[in-house]
Amino acid sequence: MKKKNIAWGLFFIFLAAVYLVISSTGMELGVGLPGIFMTVLFVWLFVEGIKDVNFYSIVFAIAFICILYRKPLGLEKFGLTSWTILGAALLLSIGLSMIFKDVRRKNWKTKTINWDEKMSTPNGEQCSGEHICCENNFGSAIRYINSEHFCDAQLENNFGSMSVYFDNAIIAGEAASVEVENNFGETNLYIPKEWKVQNELKRSFGAVEEIGRGEGSSVATLYLRGAANFGVIKIYYI
Known part of the structure; x- marks a missing residue:
């Protein structure tokens, strides 16, 4: 963390020097000081996207930079509007994301669950086991995790709404992990308030919200990882 802070500190110092040089020489970039700060934000998102293999963060960071510097880059002569670039x-x-899905998940040690073979209820579907994998696309889904030896879960929600309940799960060992990728949708995680939760979720043009407060009285720890891309991940402590 200290090395990361030093690196970003040096980057901002370099940025300040560049801005002073540009201002003193009268060079025109087509953007002012706010635009330069926006550029820093998009560069940061781009770097984070590469590190996490998050194509939404990578591509949209480039797209917004193109929009910001559309005139200096000469994109206006091609008739490219902001909405065209974003689309x-x-x-x-x-x-x-679809083509390189295996690359993004190379460190996720999970097995695929065929939800059609699991127990269905009027309110959703249930699954048991140590390793859980669930994907929801363009719809609404409710999943109930019933496991006495829960180790990890892999959740992906694309353009839909997905709710996952962990109140009937028991963590095996000292830790368990949940990987969440939420793209243009809403993912709701219902977690027992007794669990210790280490929230490592990231956001790329999205949001991560915590509703309620966890007690953290359990011995085991649940690690939440992943990202909210143009959507929201909500954590409910129940």
């Missing part, structure tokens, strides 16, 4: 970025993000 292309959306389709490109979806395509790359």
